[in-house]
Amino acid sequence: MTLAPARPADLDPHALATAVADTRRAGSLTFLVGNDVLTYRADGGTVTETAEPGAWQDLVAQLRTPINLLLSNALVFERGGFDQLAAWDRVLRYLHAGFPPYTAPDLQGRDPGATLTPEDDDDELRAQLETMGYLHVRGLFSAEEMAAANAAVDELAAQASKGDDESWWVGTDDGDQLCRLVYSTLRSEALRRLEQDPRLARLGRLLDPDAIVTPDRMEGSAVLIKVPGQTQGLSNIPWHQDCGMGGHAILCPAVSIGIQLTGSTAGSGNLLMVPGSHGQTLPYQWHSRSDVPVVEIDTAPGDVTVHVQDVMHASPKPTGAGGRRTMYVTFYPRTLLDHVGPGQAFNDLVRNRTAEVATLV
Numbered sequence: 001m002t003l004a005p006a007r008p009a010d011l012d013p014h015a016l017a018t019a020v021a022d023t024r025r026a027g028s029l030t031f032l033v034g035n036d037v038l039t040y041r042a043d044g045g046t047v048t049e050t051a052e053p054g055a056w057q058d059l060v061a062q063l064r065t066p067i068n069l070l071l072s073n074a075l076v077f078e079r080g081g082f083d084q085l086a087a088w089d090r091v092l093r094y095l096h097a098g099f100p101p102y103t104a105p106d107l108q109g110r111d112p113g114a115t116l117t118p119e120d121d122d123d124e125l126r127a128q129l130e131t132m133g134y135l136h137v138r139g140l141f142s143a144e145e146m147a148a149a150n151a152a153v154d155e156l157a158a159q160a161s162k163g164d165d166e167s168w169w170v171g172t173d174d175g176d177q178l179c180r181l182v183y184s185t186l187r188s189e190a191l192r193r194l195e196q197d198p199r200l201a202r203l204g205r206l207l208d209p210d211a212i213v214t215p216d217r218m219e220g221s222a223v224l225i226k227v228p229g230q231t232q233g234l235s236n237i238p239w240h241q242d243c244g245m246g247g248h249a250i251l252c253p254a255v256s257i258g259i260q261l262t263g264s265t266a267g268s269g270n271l272l273m274v275p276g277s278h279g280q281t282l283p284y285q286w287h288s289r290s291d292v293p294v295v296e297i298d299t300a301p302g303d304v305t306v307h308v309q310d311v312m313h314a315s316p317k318p319t320g321a322g323g324r325r326t327m328y329v330t331f332y333p334r335t336l337l338d339h340v341g342p343g344q345a346f347n348d349l350v351r352n353r354t355a356e357v358a359t360l361v
């Protein structure tokens with residue numbers, strides 16, 4: 001429901017301007033009616049009225065998720081708790097947005113573990129991406145290019161400090177360790193050139209030729225560094241969709257490209273995918289009680305992975321020495337700019353909140 005202000009059919013602009021004059025020192029006026037927020041702002045001699053969607057409308061419109069509402073203290077449970085709400089999430093997503101519950105998809109005879117190359121044509125790359133929700137392309141960049149990018153990451157890592165709003169950290173037995181550099185291309189010319197490389201744009205625009213990269217919002221291009229061993233915080237990311245913090249309606253079908261700066265194995269920390277899970281909803285805690293197929297993607301330096309944001313994926317704890325480095329460059333629908341301003345990201349809800357996040361994971 002959207003609030004529509006009641007008014008007479010014809011307003012006299014002079015009368016309105018007179019009335020507005022009284023409000024000049026009072027500022028804008030906002031009513032909270034149930035979950036609806038209605039704001040009146042004086043603008044010269046006229047008034048603009050904005051009915052801002054409340055939390056409930058945001059949930060229905062796939063702008064915010066239950067976890068988003070929980071982390072921003074917008075949920076109050078009178079009975080039951082988050083587990084009960086999460087158990088209902090699949091029903092709500094189907095009712096509100098038409099996302100069907102997950103069923104094993106038809107992979108059209110394609111191999112979910114296939115590795116493609118830059119020599120494959122766009123139709124072939126697109127077909128694999130559309131079918132699986134992800135794509136592994138071997139050898140997009142040379143070893144020399146990855147060595148240069150790693151040197152640039154070393155420089156940024158040396159400058160990073162916990163709480164600087166440009167990096168994520170995790171707790172370990174040896175103290176806090178850097179696990180992510182965000183907005184990296186605003187501070188490194190070498191990484192900016194990599195982000196703007198036409199080889200990436202080709203893959204990033206397979207689904208949407210108008211998609212854009214946003215270096216200054218949505219955490220820009222981030223570099224992940226996998227920290228080994230037991231960690232407290234968000235270095236190992238459990239099963240998720242990238243729109244899990246909210247924003248599905250404005251983010252998807254964004255495409256994230258992971259430039260594999262070091263390559264990846266289970267030992268250094270790799271990526272797991274559920275083929276064909278994009279556009280569907282898996283049951284809450286499906287991984288502990290179902291036989292949904294999972295594909296592990298091992299890569300070499302210079303490879304890239306491409307995934308649509310709502311495919312189900314995970315970045316588990318390295319089984320060995322860790323150390324995988326991946327730079328993520330995401331291509332968003334152009335309309336993202338209408339909703340997310342510079343320096344804003346859905347991940348702002350979790351960055352620098354290691355303690356709160358640890359209790360959720």
Ligand SMILES: [Fe+2]
Pocket residue numbers: 240241242313
């Ligand atoms: Fe992700």
